[in-house]
Amino acid sequence: MKITTPLTDDVIEQLHAGDAVTITGTIYVGRDAAHKRMVEALDRGEPLPFDPQGQIIYYMGPSPARPGKPIGSAGPTTSYRMDPYAPRLMEVGLKGMIGKGNRSAPVREAMQKYKAVYFAATGGAAALIAKSIKEAEVIAYEDLGAEALLRLRVEDFPAIVVNDIYGGDAYEEGQKKYRV
Amino acid sequence: MNHKGHQDGGSFVTFVSFVVGPFWFQLGRVRDTPLKSVADSAVETENKWLNAALAEAHHGEIKGFLRLFVRYVGGTEKAIFSPGCPFSSDRWEVEVREIRCKDITETVARLCIEANYYLGDDVLQALRQARDAEASPVGRQVLDQILENADVAREEEMPLCQDTGLTVVFLEVGQDAHVIGGDLYQAIQEGVRRGYQEGYLRKSVVDRPFSARVNTRVNTPAVIHTQIVPGDRLKITVAPKGGGSENMSALAMLKPADGRQGVMDFVVETVRKAGANPCPPTIVGVGVGGTAEMAMWLAKRSLLREVGQPNPDPEVAALERDILEQVNRLGIGPQGLGGSTTSLAVHVETYPCHIASLPVAVNIQCHSARHKEAVL
Numbered sequence: 001m002k003i004t005t006p007l008t009d010d011v012i013e014q015l016h017a018g019d020a021v022t023i024t025g026t027i028y029v030g031r032d033a034a035h036k037r038m039v040e041a042l043d044r045g046e047p048l049p050f051d052p053q054g055q056i057i058y059y060m061g062p063s064p065a066r067p068g069k070p071i072g073s074a075g076p077t078t079s080y081r082m083d084p085y086a087p088r089l090m091e092v093g094l095k096g097m098i099g100k101g102n103r104s105a106p107v108r109e110a111m112q113k114y115k116a117v118y119f120a121a122t123g124g125a126a127a128l129i130a131k132s133i134k135e136a137e138v139i140a141y142e143d144l145g146a147e148a149l150l151r152l153r154v155e156d157f158p159a160i161v162v163n164d165i166y167g168g169d170a171y172e173e174g175q176k177k178y179r180v
Numbered sequence: 181m182n183h184k185g186h187q188d189g190g191s192f193v194t195f196v197s198f199v200v201g202p203f204w205f206q207l208g209r210v211r212d213t214p215l216k217s218v219a220d221s222a223v224e225t226e227n228k229w230l231n232a233a234l235a236e237a238h239h240g241e242i243k244g245f246l247r248l249f250v251r252y253v254g255g256t257e258k259a260i261f262s263p264g265c266p267f268s269s270d271r272w273e274v275e276v277r278e279i280r281c282k283d284i285t286e287t288v289a290r291l292c293i294e295a296n297y298y299l300g301d302d303v304l305q306a307l308r309q310a311r312d313a314e315a316s317p318v319g320r321q322v323l324d325q326i327l328e329n330a331d332v333a334r335e336e337e338m339p340l341c342q343d344t345g346l347t348v349v350f351l352e353v354g355q356d357a358h359v360i361g362g363d364l365y366q367a368i369q370e371g372v373r374r375g376y377q378e379g380y381l382r383k384s385v386v387d388r389p390f391s392a393r394v395n396t397r398v399n400t401p402a403v404i405h406t407q408i409v410p411g412d413r414l415k416i417t418v419a420p421k422g423g424g425s426e427n428m429s430a431l432a433m434l435k436p437a438d439g440r441q442g443v444m445d446f447v448v449e450t451v452r453k454a455g456a457n458p459c460p461p462t463i464v465g466v467g468v469g470g471t472a473e474m475a476m477w478l479a480k481r482s483l484l485r486e487v488g489q490p491n492p493d494p495e496v497a498a499l500e501r502d503i504l505e506q507v508n509r510l511g512i513g514p515q516g517l518g519g520s521t522t523s524l525a526v527h528v529e530t531y532p533c534h535i536a537s538l539p540v541a542v543n544i545q546c547h548s549a550r551h552k553e554a555v556l
Binding site for chain 1: 316326395397459
């Protein structure tokens with residue numbers, strides 16, 4: 001299924017755990033340190049560096065771009081480290097997260113509550129994934145180096161729906177099938 | 181060993197030392213020391229261990245005094261005398277080999293880049309085999325992506341993974357190698373800085389780990405493990421380690437009564453808990469025995485082995501096979517999306533341990549199993 005950003009509830013309602021999707025449009029990139037700063041900003045009553053309504057955050061810290069390329073290698077990082085911050089961002093309108101690995105129960109509950117989805121990209125397929133990233137720019141926290149907040153334009157970014165708004169979990173369901 | 185030669189103003193230079201069966205041999209030369217004094221000192225101070233002075237016949241030709249020390253180390257202390265000396269200084273002198281810091285830095289920089297761009301043939305082969313054997317269609321797709329990614333990285337000279345790791349460097353320093361032109365560790369850190377800069381590799385190291393967490397911007401310091409080994413070479417292995425898999429490491433100080441089953445259960449449970457996080461299919465490094473830190477070092481070092489090459493000890497190799505089978509029954513599969521390939525291999529290394537202990541360490545390696553080595 002092809003989806004475009006920003007995500008609407010219509011689209012989100014059609015997504016189910018295990019679905020393979022390709023994402024086209026603008027997505028934002030932030031990981032550990034950027035999440036800490038974003039939530040601290042919200043706690044101080046300040047706006048985020050971007051409008052989170054309907055947006056997707058990709059948990060990623062790219063390698064440096066070679067001259068003439070928009071970005072270096074760009075695969076997902078492990079998501080659970082962003083669990084303490086994710087519900088707060090969904091509360092202000094975030095609709096999607098891309099990463100790898102399991103999410104905590106509070107995050108999965110928040111996804112159902114705020115109608116948001118969690119996608120997995122293939123960890124370690126970073127050079128391949130970079131091909132779907134057409135533009136990249138730093139929009140905040142440049143001092144964090146590899147952890148700066150980025151805006152990307154992606155075309156047919158490959159991902160799999162892990163957690164949908166119905167409580168589905170592609171990890172649990174997939175693993176159950178092959179456990180012997 | 182303390183030699184009287186030092187006190188007499190001479191110096192003792194070891195050329196070769198080795199152990200054969202219960203015997204420890206050390207061959208060396210005493211420089212600038214009157215022969216009589218050395219001979220006397222051998223009698224006075226070394227008779228406890230029985231170090232044999234030899235090559236007296238050659239003293240006219242050699243610069244110093246060649247001595248062979250033989251010590252029985254296999255049981256009760258006992259000295260062995262080896263009369264007669266069939267060798268001359270020309271045959272036995274091993275010159276200390278000089279290795280330049282500049283070459284070390286250049287080599288480390290190159291290895292950092294090569295390790296991050298080029299997946300080893302052993303890993304590629306293991307992934308292809310897993311692709312063919314994988315039961316899950318999604319799992320096969322993931323493995324195809326991983327294999328395609330390796331091709332893209334190689335062709336475009338990009339890192340296989342954006343997480344180019346904390347750089348772990350294993351050194352095997354020959355005892356007859358002499359590093360010149362700087363400081364060995366600084367030469368390595370400089371190589372890491374250079375490699376990560378020139379290779380467009382991500383800088384992933386922060387200083388002040390529990391507080392400020394400031395990126396050092398050059399990916400140093402690397403973690404360096406050093407072993408002194410026989411010979412005059414320097415072997416450098418660069419193994420960048422990503423955070424996702426490293427974070428899934430675990431250590432258990434089991435009771436000796438837990439035995440083989442306890443070891444298996446702990447390793448399998450560690451892999452189960454790690455789930456999708458360490459980027460399966462993984463290679464599971466296991467260290468059993470030693471002390472807490474030794475067990476973890478063994479686990480890490482086991483990851484340098486060619487993927488799936490069994491431990492030479494049949495008993496340990498059987499443990500590896502049994503753990504791998506259990507791990508692949510967990511169903512975690514490629515990227516945790518379910519499947520029959522959770523791990524490509526289990527590597528176990530062992531070491532003797534305390535009568536009270538059974539340390540088990542697990543260090544998980546993601547499928548981007550990167551390491552490159554060079555010998556200087």
